[in-house]
Structure formats: structure tokens, C-alpha cells
Amino acid sequence: MAEDVYKPGNLLTSLKRHAAAIATGLRYLLSTKRMTVRYPEFLIDLGEGYRGMIRWRRERCISCGLCAQICPAAAMKMYKLPGEKKMFPGINYQRCIFCGFCVDVCPAFALEHTPVHDLSYEELDEMIYIPERFDTEWVSPALKEGARPVKVVFDEEVGLRHEPK
Amino acid sequence: MTTGTIGRIVDFVLSPHIFAPLIYPGLLAATLVLLTLIWAERKMTAKVQLRYGPLYVLKPLGGAIQLIADAIKFMFQEPIMPRNADKWVFALAPVAMMAFTIIPFAFIPAAPGFVGVDVEYSLPLVLSLSALIPPLILATSWAANNKFTLLGGVREAFMMVAYEVSLFIAAFAVASYYGTLSLSKIVEAQSVPGIILNPIAAGVFFVTMLMTASKLPYDIVEGEQEIVAGPFTEYSGILYMLVMGASYMELYVLSLVFVELFLGGWKPVIPALASIHPAFEGISLFIKAYLVLLFAVFLRSVYARYRLDQALEIGWKKLFPLALLSVIWSLALLLVAGGA
Numbered sequence: 001m002a003e004d005v006y007k008p009g010n011l012l013t014s015l016k017r018h019a020a021a022i023a024t025g026l027r028y029l030l031s032t033k034r035m036t037v038r039y040p041e042f043l044i045d046l047g048e049g050y051r052g053m054i055r056w057r058r059e060r061c062i063s064c065g066l067c068a069q070i071c072p073a074a075a076m077k078m079y080k081l082p083g084e085k086k087m088f089p090g091i092n093y094q095r096c097i098f099c100g101f102c103v104d105v106c107p108a109f110a111l112e113h114t115p116v117h118d119l120s121y122e123e124l125d126e127m128i129y130i131p132e133r134f135d136t137e138w139v140s141p142a143l144k145e146g147a148r149p150v151k152v153v154f155d156e157e158v159g160l161r162h163e164p165k
Numbered sequence: 166m167t168t169g170t171i172g173r174i175v176d177f178v179l180s181p182h183i184f185a186p187l188i189y190p191g192l193l194a195a196t197l198v199l200l201t202l203i204w205a206e207r208k209m210t211a212k213v214q215l216r217y218g219p220l221y222v223l224k225p226l227g228g229a230i231q232l233i234a235d236a237i238k239f240m241f242q243e244p245i246m247p248r249n250a251d252k253w254v255f256a257l258a259p260v261a262m263m264a265f266t267i268i269p270f271a272f273i274p275a276a277p278g279f280v281g282v283d284v285e286y287s288l289p290l291v292l293s294l295s296a297l298i299p300p301l302i303l304a305t306s307w308a309a310n311n312k313f314t315l316l317g318g319v320r321e322a323f324m325m326v327a328y329e330v331s332l333f334i335a336a337f338a339v340a341s342y343y344g345t346l347s348l349s350k351i352v353e354a355q356s357v358p359g360i361i362l363n364p365i366a367a368g369v370f371f372v373t374m375l376m377t378a379s380k381l382p383y384d385i386v387e388g389e390q391e392i393v394a395g396p397f398t399e400y401s402g403i404l405y406m407l408v409m410g411a412s413y414m415e416l417y418v419l420s421l422v423f424v425e426l427f428l429g430g431w432k433p434v435i436p437a438l439a440s441i442h443p444a445f446e447g448i449s450l451f452i453k454a455y456l457v458l459l460f461a462v463f464l465r466s467v468y469a470r471y472r473l474d475q476a477l478e479i480g481w482k483k484l485f486p487l488a489l490l491s492v493i494w495s496l497a498l499l500l501v502a503g504g505a
């Protein structure tokens with residue numbers, strides 16, 4: 001270990017070190033290893049535990065309001081729907097920090113995380129989901145366009161590898 | 166009559182004092198260098214970092230025209246003028262900066278006997294023209310009236326004193342060996358490449374060249390991660406294109422000088438190309454300069470940025486003595502060899 005500690009050298013040793021650094025760079029330049037996932041064509045499959053967009057199921061919701069109460073970012077809010085006595089939650093993705101508190105606190109399992117995370121919006125208003133819009137299935141736009149899902153594998157040589165799933 | 170006029174215009178454009186600064190090796194060639202070099206830089210850095218780099222603009226060629234797309238974007242972007250800026254200086258300094266990177270092309274010989282304006286003192290002239298750019302950078306940083314630009318300007322002022330002296334001394338070490346300050350005479354006199362004769366001067370010149378153009382590891386002035394873009398923080402649109410282009414142009418100018426001082430300039434001459442235009446005879450100069458440029462931008466992926474104090478220390482405690490040593494080396498060579 002002690003040999004690895006950096007010691008400032010004289011002119012010759014530092015020249016040698018520079019040469020070594022440049023050689024390492026050149027070696028990487030000539031290798032064909034790549035870690036990038038070419039996103040719209042491939043999509044990393046994030047699996048179950050990922051905290052992405054939140055799915056709400058209206059038929060399960062008991063309108064307890066706990067989700068709105070616990071939300072630390074004030075993203076979840078209760079809305080009154082026309083013709084309904086109960087209030088239902090809606091979410092504002094301008095504020096949501098994907099902490100998952102709402103999912104954890106929901107006593108009726110009406111909220112859950114999905115692995116979908118790659119959405120973009122043209123207008124800020126689109127990011128607010130009132131209960132009518134909230135109760136829909138999330139789909140990754142890339143997957144809809146035909147992206148191939150890949151999974152991440154740790155690799156001794158490259159670091160990360162992506163294998164088709 | 167029209168053919169006569171057109172002929173005269175063509176002759177005028179092809180005459181060295183127009184052709185050299187505006188077409189080759191000047192503006193047009195430099196634009197080409199700029200467009201391909203920045204792409205190559207991004208591509209090489211990406212490769213070293215296990216990424217792809219620009220890819221989707223003209224995918225079969227690996228995103229080769231990404232820079233054209235970027236240039237078009239900059240052209241149509243709104244150039245924003247900060248309310249508290251000194252408007253005239255803010256707008257004109259980038260233009261002047263670009264101008265001072267183009268003027269040197271008139272004095273850099275591109276082929277045997279082909280130079281825009283033949284002056285006996287082309288070496289100090291070219292170097293001092295590019296030395297006019299740092300004050301302009303200072304002017305932009307002051308004019309933009311913003312804390313980041315000001316910090317960048319102060320850094321530029323410090324850096325300027327760190328590299329300028331060593332750059333000039335290293336160049337003059339070579340000049341003193343050949344006993345002339347004219348670039349074309351230096352190239353003609355070079356039978357052995359200068360980098361073998363005086364490797365110290367070559368090393369010092371190369372490092373100070375990186376410092377001048379603020380390329381990594383010396384992009385302290387711009388220092389993207391700490392001070393946004395240094396003196397250029399407030400620029401957008403076409404003005405930003407000018408200031409960004411100017412630093413690459415400066416690197417291109419200096420690498421041409423580097424090749425003429427240390428790598429044998431336009432030798433070997435390719436006479437076959439002279440039939441297109443006499444300037445292309447010296448295409449080796451361009452190719453060598455391009456390789457030097459590629460190496461210079463490749464270093465971006467190898468090094469991390471130095472701190473300002475480290476760069477100053479390198480400038481004054483390492484490069485300056487080495488530059489002086491290179492002068493002594495040259496004089497010693499003169500004594501031993503009895504003149505070139």
C-alpha cells in the first residue's frame with residue numbers, strides 16, 4: 001500500500017508518469033469497450049423495486065388522504081371530483097421527489113411504484129395529474145417505440161455490460 | 166469583358182495575400198479544422214471514457230456532422246445581451262478576438278515561397294498577434310459584468326503571465342539557433358527536425374500552447390465545473406460561437422507554428438499538388454499540424470484540470486527555467502555545430 005502513495009518526483013520521473021498516463025489514454029482510445037446504453041434503442045430494465053412514476057388505482061382507494069398528508073414535497077393533493085362526495089388524490093410531478101412515502105403509507109395498496117421513469121413533458125401543466133388522469137397505466141415511451149430492454153451485468157473488464165433480456 | 170473581370174477576381178482571390186489568410190491555411194481551412202477537430206475531440210474523449218460521443222447526426226459516419234448541427238443551432242439562437250453589460254465591448258470583443266486569430270495566417274508560410282505577407286519577423290509577429298487575445302478576454306470578462314466572468318478574467322490575467330514569457334523564450338531559443346526570426350527561413354534551414362535538436366524548447370512550447378488556448382489540463386480560465394464558462398459565461402448564440410471558435414483557432418495557429426519550428430514544417434514537399442494551387446504543395450504542414458491538434462485535444466481525456474496556483478507554479482518554476490535552459494541548449498549546439 002505504502003508504495004501507492006503519491007510522491008512528487010523530479011523532472012525525469014514525472015516525465016515517465018506523464019508518458020504512462022498518455023499511454024493508458026491511448027490504450028483506452030484503441031479499445032472497443034463501451035458502457036453506454038444507446039437509450040432510445042435500448043432501455044435498462046429496472047425491475048421491481050425501482051421508484052418511478054406512481055400508479056394509482058381508484059377502485060382500491062379509500063380516500064383516507066394519508067398520501068397527501070405524508071408527502072414531504074406537497075406533490076400529492078386531494079381533489080374533489082364533480083358528483084362525488086369523496087376526495088381522491090392527484091399528483092404533481094413538478095414537485096414529486098419519488099421518495100415513496102405515499103406508496104408506503106397507503107393502507108389500501110392503491111398506490112404503487114412502476115419502473116417507468118423516462119417521460120418528458122412539453123408543458124408544465126401536463127405534469128399535474130388530477131385523479132381522472134392519475135388512474136392510468138404508465139408506459140415507457142421508448143418501449144412503446146420498440147426499445148429493446150437490457151439488463152445490467154457487472155463485468156470485471158469493462159465495468160458494466162448490458163445484456164438483452 | 167466579363168471573363169476578364171472574373172479572371173481578375175479569381176487571380177485576386179488566388180494571390181497569396183488573399184488566399185493565405187482567407188482560404189488555406191486561413192479561414193476556410195481553419196473552419197474545416199474547427200468542425201472536424203471538435204468532433205474528433207468529443208469522439209476521442211468519449212472513446213476513452215467508454216462512451217459513444219456524438220452519434221445520431223449522420224449515424225453511418227459516427228455523428229460526423231454534429232458540429233454543423235451545433236453551428237446552425239448557435240446561428241439561430243438568440244444572442245442575449247445582459248442588461249448591465251458594457252454593450253459595445255461585449256459585442257465587439259469576440260469579433261476582435263476572432264480577427265486576431267485570423268490575421269496571423271497572413272504571415273504563416275504554408276509552402277516554399279508561399280506566404281500571404283512575407284516579413285522578416287514573422288515568428289514574433291504571429292506570436293504577438295496571438296498574445297493580443299488575452300487582453301480581449303479580460304475585456305469581455307469585465308464587460309459582461311458578472312461574478313463568474315470576472316473570476317474567469319482574473320484567472321486569465323494570472324495565466325497570461327504564467328505562459329506568455331515561456332512561450333516566447335522557447336520560440337526564440339529555436340530562432341536563435343537558426344539565426345533568423347522568419348518562419349520560412351527556419352523551415353528551410355531545418356534539416357533535422359527541431360524537436361530532436363531542441364526537445365526542451367519543443368516541450369515547453371507545446372505545454373504553453375495548451376495554456377494559451379486554455380485546453381485541458383489548463384482550461385482553468387473557463388473551468389466549466391466551477392465558474393460556468395469563465396469569461397464567456399454570458400455569451401450565447403453566434404457570439405458564443407466566436408469566442409469558443411477563437412480558442413480553437415488560436416490552438417490551430419500555434420500548432421502551425423509548432424510544426425514549422427519543431428517538426429520540419431512543409432517538408433516533405435509534394436510537388437504534384439502544386440498544379441492545383443502552389444499553397445497545397447506544403448500540405449504536409451497541414452497534416453502534421455492536424456496531428457498535433459489531435460494529440461493536443463486528446464490530452465483532455467487523460468488529464469484533470471490543474472488548479473490556478475499549480476498552473477502558475479508550473480509556469481514560473483518549471484517551464485520558465487526550462488525555457489531558459491532551452492536557450493542555453495541552443496547556444497551550446499551552436500558552439501558545438503558551428504552554426505546550422
Ligand code: SF4
Nearest residue numbers: 071096097099100102
Ligand atoms: S413519492 Fe414522495 S414526493 Fe412523490 S408524491 Fe409520493 S410522497 Fe410525495
Ligand code: SF4
Nearest residue numbers: 061062064065067106
Ligand atoms: S393513501 Fe391510498 S387509500 Fe388513502 S387516499 Fe391515498 S391513495 Fe387513497
